[in-house]
Amino acid sequence: MSDDQLSLVPGKKKRVKAEVPIATNLPVAQIAIDSQLPHLDRVFDYAVPAKFEAIAQPGVRVRIRFAGKLTDGWLISRVQESDHPGTLAAITNVISPEIVLIPEILELAQSVADRQAGTLSDVLRNAVPNRHAGAEATQFPPAGEIAEVTTDAWTDYVGGEALIKRTLAGEQPRAIVTTGGDNPATLLAQYAMAIAHGGKSIVITVPDRAAIDRVLQELANLQCPKSAIAVLAADDGPSARYRNWLAVLRSSSRIVIGTRNAIFAPAHNLAAVCIWDDWNDTLADPQAPYWHARDIAVLRSAQQNIALVLIGATMSVEACALMPWAVQVAKSRDQLRTESPKVRSALDESGEKMNPAAAGSRIPSTVMQAMKSALTKGPVLVLVSRTGYTPRITCDTCRTLATCSECSGPLMQTARSSAPVCYLCGHIESNWHCKKCKGTSVRAAAVGSERTAEELGRAFPGIPVRSSTSDHILRTVDSRPAIVVATAGAAPIAADGYAAAMLLDGNSMLSRPDLSASQDTYAKWNECVSLVREDGEVVVVADSTHPAVQALIRHDPAGFAQRELEERTQVALPPAIRLAALTGEPNDVDEAVAMLSLPAQTLIRGPVPDKNSQVRMLISCDRRLGLELSAQLKAMSAARSAKHKGGSVNVRIDPLNL
Template structure:
């Protein structure tokens, strides 16, 4: 019995007696209520046995909540591995694996899948990828190939993934596709409908309501559907006869679970592929250092398009940015590309910030504009609105610089709304469309419009964009983060990948920067090699295993005292936690680093620390293994 108690020292199965009245319904995987520590708590039946190692009297089950087996044996095993890998409690992982029960939905039968797909998977969709048709052939034969695929510009990647799923289904096995967000899930779902036909897959995501989400989960659990596409909430879906696991754009931070024990979808799927002997595809326009490590270890093989295909698909250039002090941020070369692109189709303009003017400064002395009430940064919401504080919302129409007294303002950073306004003046008569977090466009037509989009909100165009322009690359690289360059290239490749074959891509920035040179050459693999080499020299992830412990000074000192680290471990800190822009808190953070080979030993040590702290009821600290940011 697995009891839903998130206490590390009680994180193990317990034996209970099954009353005769519940003998038929207390099946493995069923939800039950049990008495634990003087109260009724939820639990799952792991297995039924005739004997027990417990020498005393067993407590009986209180009742069977539902006879529906929702926790399958392979998922139960996987949750244990994930909890061990991330030094967390198994109960927290179970909440990710099994959605909340919806009693009325559970009584409904799951409709059978539609008729078998009429057509076979088409290897032609993968012909331009070296060894791509062979990968599909292995999937169809029941093998378990594992690959890291770098998509080429203009690839219809949802359709290509759909044919990989079709090949797996033709071999009698199921598939699971994890994407970063709901828009990507809808694109893959539409491609699966086109290739497999309707009623062959389900979409699992957090955006679905409780009833719909549970209904789709039950369809998978009961074997009515063997193809699942979804966001990170779908990573532990109980697909029957699992044959293929796919993660698209594994560098997107949406794949990292924000709740304890903070697992990453890529790592969960890799563990699952190993345990269930399934194929795995790590796919995306960019390549992460973690994906490169999978290739170096021999666990996966590379799938890429030839250089000739990449050259034919898109021409990528970098043009120097003009002096921002003059007020022009779009150089003449970029304007020319936009004008040429509009002659044949839509043009995408990517800008890293939303809003109108998300940052303001004094026009004369360049001092950042601050709120007189709370000292927060001032922003402009539109051309006719007064400066407003981003923190407290106070408007300051009579703002004056505290340093020089000047009342003029300038915008060092311009958002997507201001960019659309500027382009509207430059291209009179052209429709300008905006896509950002406030209103994300799902798709645009092939009309010659200009689409201004923030990062992650770029809508695909029918037939692809005639041209893509990437603005303010300096701002994307300005993040103080270990993965700043890797993340910048991922964002730019994601936008450039939406271009149609033969289209133009222009990035505005410093042509000498290695990350922009990687974009020009469309060489995410080479950039990942250099990035990983630099991180190896500095002993940084993923070349090393890293963990952080965060908490108030007293509890953190207790945790570090109790922690039995491997001899090869480096303890860095503790140091005060930097919370820029947030309310100050008396928290500190310690960083623990070990060589990659000692990663399991570090997880074991942190897991033991969690159990000791839980048993002694010590104050809470937050432990993260392999955090995305340090």
């Protein structure tokens, strides 16, 4: 413990003398305190009582008294001596003798905290699930033998067989696998089985439960023993999640599949980490320090000398930025075109709309004609951008956005003849009138999935219409003719593939005021294209000259990602550079920036207004200086925290939304 350890807390200068016998071997424990305060993000020295000498091992959870309060912490290491001149306080309790923080995960978590300018404690809350004593009593069987299986799904991929061979040989291949119309779950399952057959482990991180289920089904098709698989999902109960996590920690399960936090799984003899759909924002943690599973996979691959696989129908711009450190693994362009459905735009080359059908002007006649033809062959997928009936309405006279008389929030309609209701406070506007022109009638400014389904049901009588949104997700549909209206990420899988897909609202999706609007839209479109049969058709309702539409027509995810990266490089935006966003009250942000000793050639932009009365400042630098920038930001946060100076300043490294 350093000289200033106790001085961090006002009024706590008196040293606490140990009143219990202390361990003779390595009597000093270095503890990381479970605290969100940046200035406490370091280790503190505590005495190890003799009664805990055997179980107080690095990696266990402990309880200590800090600033007069019982506090949880992590035992990081034990040493023979402390540089603190006084008597050390003793560890109050070892919560469990289970060593849950293994060295590899500690190193990874510290690297994540350093990269993201955050605290180790915040990262460890994600890396190690909460303890459940009953789960620790579980006796896990030893890892069994895994049968050798075919990897024929990889045969047509240029570099696919080499990826598997190099992984099994203990090398560190790094691959960006673009799957086209193939099922990524099939490729991942074969890859995982090959690794497990070789006696090694694999961690597969996916966006959601649906993706987990798809991989599990493919593993079941390969007759993988259930005991070899551990599922780490956010929607599992705490006890089940901790039990499955322990199965990985104790080397009982070699194949780990899970959502975001699974990237930290303590797998032993690890051969590969995989991310499915790394563009998906569900893989980004919404809490400080705002890490992304892809970035952690890259760090883990480098630190542990293991394979890295980023897989999906789309190549993200962030994955593209890893090239040539990582290489693309894909089918040849000729084969991809042969196996993929035809894609065309519903807008002609001049960008003018075709004559709309009666179902609504947002659905051109070319879409209706394509649907009519495809419905004779099977189900048709219709992608829409919004849920609900009419999620946004305007005055029918002057086109002013209709707002709530109580809170000024946007109004919406939940059914065809329903009164407008406020999206924010729920107030029902039974006698609404426009604040600008006093008009009393409204029109749709945006159309949701429910109204789209209603309109298509009238346009195609006798054809079943089904909806799948985040509120109610359909997993599968059969091969009979039907119209399936879905929002992005909720499209069910058709038994024999869709006969066609109609991608509506394209221009509004592409024009969102967001850095990732084009990439996200293209990725969502590509997911839909991958669900359509080889002889099917995809019609996208968007400007045919837009680069995302052109890339979709050409089946060129790598080319689109490269173009996006080049554009971001020209305007100095992530991932071409490292960027930090500082958000807070104006005086606090100015003060925080003034405390920084920034690397050379650092660019500061702002401040610009943010939410409420806050502002945002952007600080960017060359990617090679990223750790130096993060270190400066981390030191600034710690100094402000220690002095209780001003209001909080939120720090985000490479934020998703700009």
